[in-house]
Amino acid sequence: MAEYDYDVLVIGAGPGGYVAAIRAAQLGLKTACAEGRETLGGTCLNVGCIPSKAMLHASEYFDAAANGAMAAMGIKVTPELDLGTMHAQRRDAVKGLTGGIEFLFKKNKVEWLKGYATFEDAHTVKVGDKTVSAKNVVIATGSTVTPLPGVEIDNAKGIVVDSTGALELPEVPKKMVVIGGGVIGLELGSVWRRLGAEVTVVEYLDQLLPGMDGDVRKEAAKIFKKQGMVLKLGTKVTGVTVKGKKATVTVEPAAGGDAENLEADVVLVSIGRRPNTDSLGLEKIGLSTNQRGQIETDHDFATSVGGVWAIGDVIPGPMLAHKAEDEGIAVAENIAGMTGIVNHDIIPGVVYTMPEFAGVGLTEEAAKERGAVKVGKFPMLANSRAKTNHEPDGFVKVIADAETDRVLGVWCIASVAGTMIAQAAQAMEFGATSEDIAYTCHAHPTHSEAIKEAAMAVTGKPIHT
Ligand code: FAD
Ligand code: NAI
Numbered sequence: 001m002a003e004y005d006y007d008v009l010v011i012g013a014g015p016g017g018y019v020a021a022i023r024a025a026q027l028g029l030k031t032a033c034a035e036g037r038e039t040l041g042g043t044c045l046n047v048g049c050i051p052s053k054a055m056l057h058a059s060e061y062f063d064a065a066a067n068g069a070m071a072a073m074g075i076k077v078t079p080e081l082d083l084g085t086m087h088a089q090r091r092d093a094v095k096g097l098t099g100g101i102e103f104l105f106k107k108n109k110v111e112w113l114k115g116y117a118t119f120e121d122a123h124t125v126k127v128g129d130k131t132v133s134a135k136n137v138v139i140a141t142g143s144t145v146t147p148l149p150g151v152e153i154d155n156a157k158g159i160v161v162d163s164t165g166a167l168e169l170p171e172v173p174k175k176m177v178v179i180g181g182g183v184i185g186l187e188l189g190s191v192w193r194r195l196g197a198e199v200t201v202v203e204y205l206d207q208l209l210p211g212m213d214g215d216v217r218k219e220a221a222k223i224f225k226k227q228g229m230v231l232k233l234g235t236k237v238t239g240v241t242v243k244g245k246k247a248t249v250t251v252e253p254a255a256g257g258d259a260e261n262l263e264a265d266v267v268l269v270s271i272g273r274r275p276n277t278d279s280l281g282l283e284k285i286g287l288s289t290n291q292r293g294q295i296e297t298d299h300d301f302a303t304s305v306g307g308v309w310a311i312g313d314v315i316p317g318p319m320l321a322h323k324a325e326d327e328g329i330a331v332a333e334n335i336a337g338m339t340g341i342v343n344h345d346i347i348p349g350v351v352y353t354m355p356e357f358a359g360v361g362l363t364e365e366a367a368k369e370r371g372a373v374k375v376g377k378f379p380m381l382a383n384s385r386a387k388t389n390h391e392p393d394g395f396v397k398v399i400a401d402a403e404t405d406r407v408l409g410v411w412c413i414a415s416v417a418g419t420m421i422a423q424a425a426q427a428m429e430f431g432a433t434s435e436d437i438a439y440t441c442h443a444h445p446t447h448s449e450a451i452k453e454a455a456m457a458v459t460g461k462p463i464h465t
Contacts, residue, residue: 003133003135004123004133004134004135005032005132005133005134006030006031006032006111006132006133006134006135007024007029007030007031007134007135007136007335008020008021008024008029008030008031008032008134008135008136008137008138008332008335009031009032009033009034009113009117009125009132009134009136009137009138010024010031010032010033010034010137010138010140011033011034011117011125011137011138011139011140011141011280012033012034012035012042012139012140012141012142012276012312012314013033013034013035013037013040013041013042013101013112013140014041014042014043014044014045014140014142014312014313014321014324015041015042015044015045015312015321015322015324015325015328016042016140016142016311016312016313016314016324016325016327016328017033017035017042017138017140017141017142017311017312017328018033018040018041018042018101018104018105018328019324019325019328019329019332020138020140020311020327020328020329020331020332021033021105021108021110021328021332022104022105022108022110023328023329023332023333024110024332024335024336025108025109025110026108026332027332027333027336027338028336029332029335029336031109031110031111032110032111032112032113032132032134033105033110033111033112033113034113034114034115034116034117034125034127035112035113035114036114036115036116036117039094039095039098039099039102040098040101040102040105040112041094041097041098041101042142043142043143043144043313044321044324045094045097045098045101046094046098047163047164047167048163048321049321050093050094050097051090051091051093051094051167052163052167052184052187052188052191052352053352054089054090054093054094055086055090055167055188055191056187056190056191056352056353058086058089058090059086059190059191059192059194059195060194060354062079062081062194062195063194063195063354065077065078065079066079066194069390072390073390081172081195081196083170083171083172083195087168090167113127113128113130113132114127114128115127115128115129115130116128116279117280118279118280118281118284119137119280119281119282119284119285120281120284121284121285122137122285122305122306122307122308123135123137123307125137135307136307136308136309136335137307137308137309138301138309138310138311138331138332138335139277139280139295139303139308139309139310139311139314140310140311140312140314140324140328141275141276141277141280141314142275142276142312142313142314142324143273143274143275143276143313143314143319144273144274144276145162145163145164145269145270145272145273145274146271146272146273146274147269148179148237148240148269148271150239150240151179151237151239151240151267151269153165153269155168157242158170158266159242159245159246159247159265159266159267160240160242160247160266160267160269161266161267161268161269162268162269162270163184163188163268163270165268166188166191166192166266166268166270167188169192169266172192172195172196172197173192173197173264173265173266174197174198174265175197175198175200175263175264175265175266176189176192176193176197176198176199176200176264176265176266176267176268177199177200177202177247177249177262177264177266177267177268178199178200178201178202178267178268178270179202179237179249179267179268179269179270179271180201180202180203180204180269180270180271180272181201181202181203181205181208181209181231181233182208182209182210182270182271182272183209183351184268184270185201185203185268185270186201186208186209186220186224186351186353187351187352187353188268188270189201189229189268190224190227190229190353190354192266193227193228193229197266198228198230199228199229199230200229200230200231200232200262200264201224201229201230201231201232202232202235202236202237202249202251202262203231203232203233203234203235204234204235204236204254204271205233205234205254206233206234207220207221207233208220208221208224208231208233209351209357211318211349211363212349212357212359212363212411213359213363213364213365213397213409213411214363214364214365215364215377215395215397215411216357216359216397216411216413219393219394219395219413220351220357220413221233223355223393223394223413224353226393232251234253234254234255235251235252235253235254236251236252236253236254237249237250237251238250238251238252238259240267245265246263246264246265247263247264247265247266247267248261248262248263248264249261249262249264249267250262273313273319274292274293275289275292275293275294275295275313275314275315276313276314277289277293277294277295277314282295285305285308286305287303287304287305287308290316292316294314294315294316295310295314295315296315296316297309297310297311297315299341300330300331300334300340301315301327301330301331301334301340302334309331309334309335311324311327311328311330311331312324312327312328315327317344317347318347318349320347320349322347322348323342323344323347326342327342330342343429345361346360346361346425346428346429347360348360348418348421348422348424348425350417350418350421352418354415355380355391355393355394355413355414355415355417356412356413356414356415356416356417356418357412357413357417358411358412358413358417358418358420358421359409359410359411359412359421360409360410360421360424360425360428361399361407361408361409361410361424361428362399362408362409363399363409363411364397364399364409366409367399367401367408367409370408371401371402371403372401372402372403373399373400373401373402373408374399374400374401374402374405374434374458374459375397375398375399375400375458376397376398376400376434376454376455376456376457376458376459376462377395377396377397377398377454377457378395378396378450378453378454378456378457378462378464378465379394379395379465380392380393380394380395380396380413380414380447380450382450382453382462382464382465383414383445383447383449383450383453383464384444384445384449384464385445385446385447385449386414386415386447386450388445389415391414391415393413394412394413394414394415394417395412395413395450395454396410396411396412396413396414396420396450396451396453396454397409397410397411397412397454398410398424398434398437398451398454398455398457398458399411400433400434400458404433405433405434405435405458405459406431406432406433407424407427407428407432407433407434407437407455408428410424410428410451410454412424412450412451414447414450415447416447419447420447420448420450420451423448423451424437424451427440434455434458434459435455435458435459437451437452437455438452438455438456438458438459440452453465
């Protein structure tokens with residue numbers, strides 16, 4: 001009889017966990033995946049990447065019809081919002097994709113253990129009322145919203161909400177206050193602004209989108225202001241009170257100063273996310289978390305406890321679905337005795353607003369801290385496709401090592417920046433120089449030509465500016 005019920009037990013079926021489970025099964029390992037949610041796919045498919053993109057895509061059409069962008073191309077329409085249908089197509093997208101993971105589990109013979117898991121010991125895990133054993137356990141329990149002290153989130157009430165509540169609002173708020181000018185705040189703030197809400201973003205720091213390149217952050221503020229968002233940068237929230245169906249958000253300058261009250265029908269709390277480790281029983285296996293509540297691992301994703309591995313939002317690094325997925329593949333390969341690697345220096349990040357904001361590698365600020373750099377920039381206004389499509393906002397910036405010309409970072413603001421950034425990531429993965437990109441033939445007319453021209457600007461001159 002086998003020593004363990006499974007070779008691999010994955011806890012959590014988000015993009016990290018479901019991918020790890022499928023890859024482990026593909027490699028011939030007997031695999032189960034514990035998931036407490038009613039559907040597979042984790043935060044990303046159920047309440048994150050997918051439903052937010054469904055709302056962003058639909059609201060972008062509405063905005064284009066309402067704000068004259070379509071009329072400028074000879075399409076005159078006065079849009080009427082049917083929010084019920086917009087929500088229904090969002091739910092359909094989620095249902096289709098989460099159901100798809102269930103199909104993939106069956107196809108690859110991954111057993112879904114329904115229920116929340118807690119450790120009994122390093123190889124024994126209780127899932128619901130069942131206890132199972134596994135030679136290897138992969139923790140992929142993801143993250144949840146970071147609470148703001150003193151502010152109670154109640155998605156059912158729909159007044160003070162997190163991202164999950166903000167995806168489900170039954171009507172367009174007249175006034176919405178977003179606490180936190182990061183990725184969630186700008187994406188979901190954009191959805192409701194496009195559908196007619198007056199949106200005010202309160203951000204503690206003096207710029208939006210921490211972690212992105214300085215030029216990109218400055219440009220983001222200009223673009224969102226132009227679109228009609230009110231930005232209160234360098235501002236902290238000191239309290240939120242709810243009376244009836246209205247909320248009052250009290251804010252004051254982060255550096256100190258006079259308080260101000262902002263009235264809102266909906267307040268979105270989006271100040272970051274924290275790892276889900278509290279209810280795993282980690283103390284039973286002697287595994288501690290760091291100061292940020294994350295589980296530390298080595299390069300192979302092994303924790304300090306033998307046979308226990310961790311991936312995705314629960315470990316350090318950007319909280320992104322594609323990072324979690326790549327770690328899922330790598331950890332399964334490492335468990336199977338292969339060499340699974342993730343290059344954490346080259347993980348693209350994208351904000352799916354209009355335009356999109358995307359980057360990979362170092363910011364100019366971080367690159368300069370390491371040594372001399374050369375920077376090439378090209379405006380989207382001079383890109384023929386963007387100009388033809390009435391998409392003037394944005395630029396591409398290529399940062400290269402001054403001595404070796406190796407590309408260290410690429411930043412794009414463009415309608416399709418999320419798609420454009422893939423070529424930059426691939427070039428950097430292959431160790432490309434800016435000259436390599438500049439001498440690569442790019443199809444015309446495409447937005448991607450702006451990457452080639454920004455690369456040309458690193459050492460010489462682009463043609464079109
Ligand atoms: P998760 O997806 O969080 O999955 C963890 C799963 O584990 C959950 O289903 C949970 O129920 C389960 N679980 C937890 N504890 C237990 C337990 N004890 N037992 C059993 N199961 C358990 N990232 C992008 O890259 N692109 C985007 O466009 C994007 N958009 C986002 C939009 C929003 C609104 C949000 C909130 C996030 C978004 N993200 C996006 C981030 C992305 O969703 C996460 O980085 C990703 O889901 C992390 O994957 P994961 O597998 O680590 O964890
Ligand atoms: P975030 O870290 O992107 O932004 C949080 C923002 O809130 C920061 O700008 C921070 O300075 C600010 N903040 C923190 N405390 C504050 C306070 N008290 N008052 C005012 N501002 C405050 O976190 P967010 O937007 O909640 O997203 C969480 C995670 O989800 C991110 O790490 C992101 O990677 C992931 N995500 C990714 C998406 C994508 O890839 N397109 C989309 C949505 C989420």
